[in-house]
Ligand code: AMP
């Protein structure tokens with residue numbers, strides 16, 4: 117399809133008016149395309165050539181309105197660092213319409229009713245981070261919103277210093293957050309709450325639409341999806357950094373990339389967010405916060421379903437999480453099947469990693485080549501005894517595998533990425549981009565798409581993080 121053949125729909129606008137506010141994007145000055153995601157264009161049936169036209173930049177800049185365009189910002193509340201904020205909302209995201217059940221949203225396209233004191237903008241560095249990370253998550257098989265296009269500009273935006281503004285055009289099958297439900301529950305607007313629940317069910321869990329206890333089933337689904345998402349983050353070593361309930365998707369998607377990080381050296385207590393002084397959103401605490409956030413959602417749903425029933429569902433969260441996490445770890449370790457005793461093997465492994473300061477991603481990639489010769493693995497840490505002890509248990513456990521060594525290695529190489537977009541790598545892309553060079557963005561996008569491939573020309577990004585960049589914290593300002 118050509119851009120001018122697209123007909124946008126706006127299903128969210130059928131909800132009560134309290135759910136959103138209509139708003140037009142405020143364009144940036146002197147914009148240019150930095151990158152467009154051809155795979156997402158295919159999902160939207162948009163011709164690839166269209167992505168490289170001037171009209172497309174205008175589209176991402178909010179100037180070109182397509183047929184059916186009716187732009188709006190969504191209203192939500194949220195618990196930020198444990199404190200309830202009754203009204204947040206899309207302060208710098210503007211929804212521009214739906215194609216093939218994917219909702220398109222511009223991030224950084226100007227102020228909305230929910231901007232509070234913010235300028236409605238997103239700076240180049242944080243937009244590059246969101247753009248690349250969305251693709252990286254997809255490449256890793258972790259559910260999340262997708263990035264369709266990234267434009268830069270000469271528009272001045274002030275943060276700690278003057279920077280330039282950018283816009284990410286992102287798409288998602290759902291933009292509804294736990295905090296969207298909290299908004300209406302807090303205001304005791306129960307009709308709107310129910311309308312929102314019906315909408316969310318139809319959008320993300322259509323098999324429940326005609327179920328008699330659909331709201332309870334809905335919560336069950338969200339609990340399950342959240343447990344799975346947390347297990348995936350923990351297994352791959354991803355720290356989101358701002359797990360406020362307004363950044364939690366009711367569809368179990370990773371959303372809103374801020375000061376996130378992939379682990380460098382394994383550290384259960386790692387905190388990527390500079391403002392998170394108590395480590396509420398530390399790497400190791402994410403599964404607990406997932407449950408805390410589900411509790412907040414549960415209270416928001418309580419006007420529609422008995423709290424006792426909801427609590428019973430939430431009681432399963434811990435088991436669901438642990439089962440999935442252990443399963444994923446068993447796959448990372450190359451085990452054919454999961455046994456009860458593997459919990460001990462994984463605990464032993466995590467203890468060893470915590471003590472040895474070993475790069476998490478590099479360890480698993482090296483283990484994926486393991487054939488009994490320990491040399492490469494032992495080189496990763498300073499002390500050999502803890503690793504030898506763990507490898508003794510691992511060797512013993514591998515005897516129960518029925519697959520051959522080669523089969524195990526092949527499976528592990530498709531499970532353990534060679535590359536994750538660590539912050540120091542993203543910073544290289546940002547530093548080059550600030551000088552007008554987007555080749556590093558292009559290269560990282562290719563890596564993000566397939567992190568399991570060898571990409572020999574980028575070998576240096578597959579090693580452990582240089583010491584000066586390890587386990588740093590990131591500022592939230594974006
Ligand atoms: P975040 O922590 O990025 O998910 O943002 C939390 C809330 O602040 C959301 O309601 C955002 O829309 C809003 N927000 C963040 N940055 C800005 C900005 N520059 N302008 C307006 N609103 C913003």
Ligand code: MG
Nearest residue numbers: 362363371372
């Ligand atoms: Mg957010």
